[in-house]
Structures are given as structure tokens and as C-alpha cells.
Amino acid sequence: MTINEEGLLLANAIRSGDRSALAKGITLTESTLIEDRKRADNLLLEILPFxxxxxxxxxxxxxxxxxxxxxxxxxxxxxxxxxxxxxxxxxxxxxxxxxxxxxxxxxxxxxxxxxxxxxxxxxxxxxxxxxxxxxxxxxxxxxxxxxxxxxxxxxxxxxxxxxxxxxxxxxxxxxxxxxxxxxxxxxxxxxxxxxxxxxxxxxxxxxxxxxxxxxxxxxxxxxxxxxxxxxxxxxxxxxxxxxxxxxxxxxxxxxxxxxxxxxxxxxxxxxxxxxWLWRSIKEVIEESMLGGVSMLDIILKLEKDVTLGHITGRIAAQRFVDQYLKSVSEHKT
Ligand SMILES: Nc1nc2c(ncn2[C@@H]2O[C@H](COP(=O)(O)OP(=O)(O)OP(=O)(O)O)[C@@H](O)[C@H]2O)c(=O)[nH]1
Ligand SMILES: [Mg+2]
The missing domain is CATH 3.40.50.300 (P-loop containing nucleotide triphosphate hydrolases)
Structure with a gap:
């Protein structure tokens, strides 16, 4: 079964009043696992019109x-x-x-x-x-x-x-x-x-x-x-x-x-x-940018620099974004 078919099936069960399907759907939306997030997003697409x-x-x-x-x-x-x-x-x-x-x-x-x-x-x-x-x-x-x-x-x-x-x-x-x-x-x-x-x-x-x-x-x-x-x-x-x-x-x-x-x-x-859109943009950007361990290391280093007064918060943020974009383009090539 594809992830889309699974979403449709669960959506239909929820719409028919199946309590355990509703509970399952809610659990899925609350999960922090990337795979579950995809499944939840598919489910929500089916649910939205209703x-x-x-x-x-x-x-x-x-x-x-x-x-x-x-x-x-x-x-x-x-x-x-x-x-x-x-x-x-x-x-x-x-x-x-x-x-x-x-x-x-x-x-x-x-x-x-x-x-x-x-x-x-x-x-x-x-x-x-x-x-x-x-x-x-x-x-x-x-x-x-x-x-x-x-x-x-x-x-x-x-x-x-x-x-x-x-x-x-x-x-x-x-x-x-x-x-x-x-x-x-x-x-x-x-x-x-x-x-x-x-x-x-x-x-x-x-x-x-x-x-x-x-x-x-x-x-x-x-x-x-x-x-x-x-x-x-x-x-x-x-x-x-x-x-x-x-x-x-x-x-x-x-x-x-x-x-x-x-x-x-x-x-x-x-x-x-x-x-909601703007909050989500922020959330998705944060999740994808901070998701990698190496990015977190960079952030911690920059945080230290800002705290010690070596650079401004704005400069640190710009450096972080630059490093992130660089790592994305390196990943692509
Ligand atoms: N005297 C009196 N007590 C009340 C009233 N409403 C609630 N209580 C009591 O206040 C206490 C807390 O009630 P809850 O309904 O659990 O309050 P809550 O705001 O949902 O609490 P949390 O979910 O823990 O934040 C309970 O002991 C209730 O019985 C009221 O109208 N009068
Ligand atoms: Mg309560």
C-alpha cells in the first residue's frame, strides 16, 4: 500500500466515525518521526475538505x-x-x-x-x-x-x-x-x-x-x-x-x-x-536547518561567539544561513 492509499484509507475510517482511526490519526500528527510526519501530511490532505x-x-x-x-x-x-x-x-x-x-x-x-x-x-x-x-x-x-x-x-x-x-x-x-x-x-x-x-x-x-x-x-x-x-x-x-x-x-x-x-x-x-503558513514556514525551516548534527554544532559555536560579545546576533545568523546553504549546495553536487 502506498503512503497516499494509506492516508485515504485512514481518512475514510475517520470520516465514518471510527474512534480508533481518529485516535491513530491524532497520534500520527503528534509524532516527531519524519516518516510519520509524511503520513500525517497525506492524511491531512484527505481530511482538509471535510x-x-x-x-x-x-x-x-x-x-x-x-x-x-x-x-x-x-x-x-x-x-x-x-x-x-x-x-x-x-x-x-x-x-x-x-x-x-x-x-x-x-x-x-x-x-x-x-x-x-x-x-x-x-x-x-x-x-x-x-x-x-x-x-x-x-x-x-x-x-x-x-x-x-x-x-x-x-x-x-x-x-x-x-x-x-x-x-x-x-x-x-x-x-x-x-x-x-x-x-x-x-x-x-x-x-x-x-x-x-x-x-x-x-x-x-x-x-x-x-x-x-x-x-x-x-x-x-x-x-x-x-x-x-x-x-x-x-x-x-x-x-x-x-x-x-x-x-x-x-x-x-x-x-x-x-x-x-x-x-x-x-x-x-x-x-x-x-x-499558520508563516508559523509553518518557520517550523519547517527550523526543522530542516537544525535537523543535522553538524548544523547544531555550528549553532552552538555561534551562540558562544554572540554570548561572549565577539559578534552580533545578526552576523551570527547570517553566517549560519551561509554555512547551511553551502552545505546544501555541496550535498547536491
Ligand atoms: N467551589 C468551586 N470549585 C470548583 C468550581 N469549578 C471547579 N472547581 C474545583 O476546582 C478544582 C479544579 O477544577 P478543574 O476543573 O480540574 O480545573 P482546571 O482549570 O481544569 O485545572 P487544570 O486542568 O489542572 O489546570 C476541582 O477541585 C474542582 O472541583 C466551582 O465553580 N466552584
Ligand atoms: Mg483541566
């Missing part, structure tokens, strides 16, 4: 802010509405991901056993580019498999949130009651990538503190909203007690509907695709 028809929802926030608990509640409601729900839990630090995988399974018990739901922990720590490209490919695979409500859970505030906004249509940011602005990213402007800011744990002893935090954020955002095209909504909710979650789901669906009607989603996804 992707794109889902609500892509990024859920970010500090560790323990309640992301998995919220996704479970929203996911169950979406299932009741007839959607097929997939959750991709991405942990930027591979070390921590083992714990999170366990946590995710126990926090999303209904989704874990539902026939129309799919949960896939996706550690991305080994990938130099972090969340972006691999997760995007997993989204495409899930969409081709018929999942039309996709949650991407990522730990963190700031850069992570920005990255998730590159692959999702809507970003939810979960905050904790009372935690400082600095900690939660407000002052760094990271809340700008969020469409919906949710102060979770508005229950029990933290109820009023959550409400105060939510109104503080709303006020702060109103102050800067003149600079933004669209200010994020802020709400206090309790994922644990399922309070405010129906409203959150309705907001997501309403926002998605609006994005589709106005053509905003097309513009957004086109922009994401352009960035």
Missing part, C-alpha cells in the same frame, strides 16, 4: 480555575442539544500533563463515557512551537470525524491565550475570585484575546468575591473598550454548581452564529490560516 464545520472554543485560565469542570457542564448541555462534542486538552508542559490527563478524565466523567463525546489529552511539551500547529491538525481530524463542538483546554494566561486564539473562533478565559490582576494577566493586556471572561467559583464562601472580581474586570474593560473592536463580556459563574453555564453556552452559540452571519468567521479563519 473540516471547518465546528464551533472551535478555546478555554484557558490558571491551573485549577475550573476549565475541565466547565467544559464537562457545557459539553453535556451541547450533547443534549444534539451536538457531537470533542475536547482536546493541551498542556504546554509535558511534565505536568500526566497529572492533568488524570484530572481531565475525573473532571469530565459524563463526557468520558458518552458515545457522542471524545476527549483527547494532547501533551505538546515536546513540540518547540507549543500549542499551535499540532492542535490545529487535531481540530481538523475531529471535525472530519463529525464533531461539531470542539473545546481546546489550555493551561495558562497570556501567551497561551493568544496562541489558542490562533486556532479557535471563540476564547473563554477563566479567572478565580479575588486573585490579583497581575497574576491573572489583566495588566499584561492578555485578556484582549478573550471573548468571554468568566470568574468561576461564584459559590459558597467565594460567591461575593467572584461577583466583585467580575464587576472589577467589567469596569476595567469598559475603560479600555474604546481601543478594542469588541469588548469581552464578563460573568461570574459556578461550574461546579452549574450556575450561569446555560447562559455561557447560549452566548457561545449566539456569538458563533453572529460570526457566521457577518462573515467574521471567514475573515478570522483566513487570518489564522495566513499566520
Amino acid at each position: 473540516s471547518g464545520k465546528s464551533h472551535r472554543i478555546g478555554v484557558t485560565g490558571l491551573p485549577g480555575s475550573g476549565k475541565s469542570t466547565l467544559i464537562e457542564q457545557l459539553g453535556v448541555k451541547a450533547l443534549d442539544m444534539g451536538y457531537k462534542v470533542a475536547v482536546l486538552a493541551v498542556d504546554p508542559s509535558s511534565e505536568k500533563s500526566r497529572g492533568s490527563i488524570l484530572g481531565d478524565k475525573t473532571r469530565m466523567t459524563s463526557l468520558a463515557v458518552h458515545p457522542d463525546a471524545f476527549i483527547r489529552p494532547s501533551p505538546s511539551g515536546s513540540s518547540r512551537t507549543g500549542i499551535g500547529n499540532r492542535t490545529r491538525e487535531c481540530i481538523y481530524l475531529c471535525e472530519a470525524a463529525g464533531f461539531d463542538f470542539l473545546f481546546v483546554e489550555t493551561v495558562g494566561v497570556g501567551q497561551v491565550e493568544l496562541e489558542v486564539s490562533e486556532i479557535c473562533d471563540i476564547v473563554l478565559l477563566l479567572l478565580l475570585p479575588g486573585a490579583g490582576d497581575e497574576l491573572q494577566g489583566m495588566k499584561r493586556g492578555s485578556t484582549e484575546s478573550a471573548d468571554l471572561i468568566l470568574v468561576n467559583k461564584a459559590d459558597g464562601t467565594t460567591k461575593s468575591s467572584a461577583q466583585i472580581t467580575a464587576s472589577d474586570y467589567q469596569n476595567a474593560l469598559n475603560l479600555v473598550s474604546g481601543l478594542r473592536t469588541r469588548a469581552a463580556d464578563v460573568m461570574s459563574i459556578s461550574a461546579l454548581e452549574n450556575l450561569g453555564t446555560t447562559e455561557v453556552l447560549n452566548k457561545i452559540i449566539g456569538l458563533h452564529q453572529k460570526q457566521s452571519n457577518t462573515g467574521e468567521i471567514k475573515t478570522l479563519r483566513s487570518k489564522q490560516c495566513r499566520n
Whole structure:
């Protein structure tokens, strides 16, 4: 069987709803082996025409802010509405991901056993580019498999949130009651990538503190909203007690509907695709240039020269590229 035939076969199995084929496809896209990469690329070519028809929802926030608990509640409601729900839990630090995988399974018990739901922990720590490209490919695979409500859970505030906004249509940011602005990213402007800011744990002893935090954020955002095209909504909710979650789901669906009607989603996804290309160019160049051991030796030597102040970073980079091109042309002749 050729690599193209294999890709087509796996793509057909994924499209028919075969779970193990989907899991196999995702594993293939995550592999760092060159041979697997080729197989994954072939598979993705077959999959691409059948992707794109889902609500892509990024859920970010500090560790323990309640992301998995919220996704479970929203996911169950979406299932009741007839959607097929997939959750991709991405942990930027591979070390921590083992714990999170366990946590995710126990926090999303209904989704874990539902026939129309799919949960896939996706550690991305080994990938130099972090969340972006691999997760995007997993989204495409899930969409081709018929999942039309996709949650991407990522730990963190700031850069992570920005990255998730590159692959999702809507970003939810979960905050904790009372935690400082600095900690939660407000002052760094990271809340700008969020469409919906949710102060979770508005229950029990933290109820009023959550409400105060939510109104503080709303006020702060109103102050800067003149600079933004669209200010994020802020709400206090309790994922644990399922309070405010129906409203959150309705907001997501309403926002998605609006994005589709106005053509905003097309513009957004086109922009994401352009960035995807540039990220990929960088990734492929880096992989092919730094792949060889001899190139790595050169880099280490240049790194030392720059660190010691012997040459500038720019000169070192130019020398590196020159050496690389020279080795490529020598290889050809
Ligand atoms: N009181 C209260 N506790 C909550 C709420 N939501 C989640 N929790 C608790 O907070 C803890 C963390 O919840 P998770 O849903 O695992 O949080 P997470 O953001 O997914 O955590 P990581 O994946 O480890 O970053 C658990 O003990 C939950 O039961 C809430 O609305 N109220
Ligand atoms: Mg979690």
C-alpha cells in the first residue's frame, strides 16, 4: 500500500466515525518521526475538505480555575442539544500533563463515557512551537470525524491565550475570585484575546468575591473598550454548581452564529490560516536547518561567539544561513 492509499484509507475510517482511526490519526500528527510526519501530511490532505464545520472554543485560565469542570457542564448541555462534542486538552508542559490527563478524565466523567463525546489529552511539551500547529491538525481530524463542538483546554494566561486564539473562533478565559490582576494577566493586556471572561467559583464562601472580581474586570474593560473592536463580556459563574453555564453556552452559540452571519468567521479563519503558513514556514525551516548534527554544532559555536560579545546576533545568523546553504549546495553536487 502506498503512503497516499494509506492516508485515504485512514481518512475514510475517520470520516465514518471510527474512534480508533481518529485516535491513530491524532497520534500520527503528534509524532516527531519524519516518516510519520509524511503520513500525517497525506492524511491531512484527505481530511482538509471535510473540516471547518465546528464551533472551535478555546478555554484557558490558571491551573485549577475550573476549565475541565466547565467544559464537562457545557459539553453535556451541547450533547443534549444534539451536538457531537470533542475536547482536546493541551498542556504546554509535558511534565505536568500526566497529572492533568488524570484530572481531565475525573473532571469530565459524563463526557468520558458518552458515545457522542471524545476527549483527547494532547501533551505538546515536546513540540518547540507549543500549542499551535499540532492542535490545529487535531481540530481538523475531529471535525472530519463529525464533531461539531470542539473545546481546546489550555493551561495558562497570556501567551497561551493568544496562541489558542490562533486556532479557535471563540476564547473563554477563566479567572478565580479575588486573585490579583497581575497574576491573572489583566495588566499584561492578555485578556484582549478573550471573548468571554468568566470568574468561576461564584459559590459558597467565594460567591461575593467572584461577583466583585467580575464587576472589577467589567469596569476595567469598559475603560479600555474604546481601543478594542469588541469588548469581552464578563460573568461570574459556578461550574461546579452549574450556575450561569446555560447562559455561557447560549452566548457561545449566539456569538458563533453572529460570526457566521457577518462573515467574521471567514475573515478570522483566513487570518489564522495566513499566520499558520508563516508559523509553518518557520517550523519547517527550523526543522530542516537544525535537523543535522553538524548544523547544531555550528549553532552552538555561534551562540558562544554572540554570548561572549565577539559578534552580533545578526552576523551570527547570517553566517549560519551561509554555512547551511553551502552545505546544501555541496550535498547536491
Ligand atoms: N467551589 C468551586 N470549585 C470548583 C468550581 N469549578 C471547579 N472547581 C474545583 O476546582 C478544582 C479544579 O477544577 P478543574 O476543573 O480540574 O480545573 P482546571 O482549570 O481544569 O485545572 P487544570 O486542568 O489542572 O489546570 C476541582 O477541585 C474542582 O472541583 C466551582 O465553580 N466552584
Ligand atoms: Mg483541566
